[in-house]
Amino acid sequence: MKNTVITFGQAKSKNKKLTMLTAYDYSTAKLIDEAGVNSILVGDSLGNVMLGYKDTLSVTMEDMIHHGKAVARGVQNALLVIDLPFMSYQTSVYDAVVNAGRLVKEAGANAVKLEGGETVCSQIKTITEASIPVMAHLGLTPQSINALGGYKAQGRDEDTAKKLIEDAKAVEEAGAFALVLECVPAKLAKHITEIIKIPTIGIGAGRFCDGQVLVYQDMLGMYSDFIPKFVKRYTNLGEVMKEAFSMYCKEVEEGSFPNDSHEYGISDEIIERLY
Ligand code: KIV
DSSP states (O other): OOOOHHHHHHHHTTTTOEEEOOOOOOHHHHHHHHTTSSEEETTTTHHHHHHHOOTTTTTOOHHHHHHHHHHHHHOOOOOEEEEEEESSEEEEEEEHHHHHIIIIIIIIISSEEOOOGGGGHHHHHHHHHHTTEEEEESSGGGGGGGHHTOOOOOOOOOOHHHHHHHHHHHHHTTTTTTEEEEEEOOHHHHHHHHHSSSSSSSSSOOOSSSEEEEEEHHHOOOOOOOOOOTOOSOOOOOHHHHHHHHHHHHHHHHTTTGGGGGGOOOHHHHHHOOO
């Protein structure tokens, strides 16, 4: 059954945990969708894990649309959320609505995600009024990496914890249908989860959130540039892939691949006539 923003809201009231994973291409999206995840996020983390940038700041609308389209073709039941990249919505409410519209019309998003609290509430409100559901994102917001001074947990002192609570209430009030909390102390995420009505989706925000999201390369052990504390590796696909790649090289070099089972036939008479 197709997951929608309505089923997201219902899950919170039924106390049913929500699952979300990132995807950036057709084949992976299809596998994740078939596994029964509630939502797939085409995150701007594609800048790191797919394009090899050191942060997400260089990611463009064209990147998001290109990968979003591929993912959309692989998704049947998951709610497809696509990130608005850096400077596609901060610049003005007009830019925000136009770019959110592009993610829906050109890439096939069911909803968009953007980072920030009170400062982006007019964007959240106007995009929502254009009938495009918005997922908000607070805590460690990678698009603000230069302002935050590094990838570190947020809301660990009283002032910043209070600010996070105010921002969470503000994005709910502005119309966001869900809220990602990234790298926030578990007890603070619990408090926020209890005081707002929209579901919270945690990444490094502990067990009390209404749902969880992970970058799929992190959980499969495919990305080793940086492994955050909050990541659980469910398998080490990176090692399995490397073994398979080197076995392929070895077999090609020694001549054991390809063998006759991988070859197409042709009659000997035809071959003889070619010499
Ligand atoms: O870009 C992304 O993948 C994200 C998740 C980490 C929530 O925003």
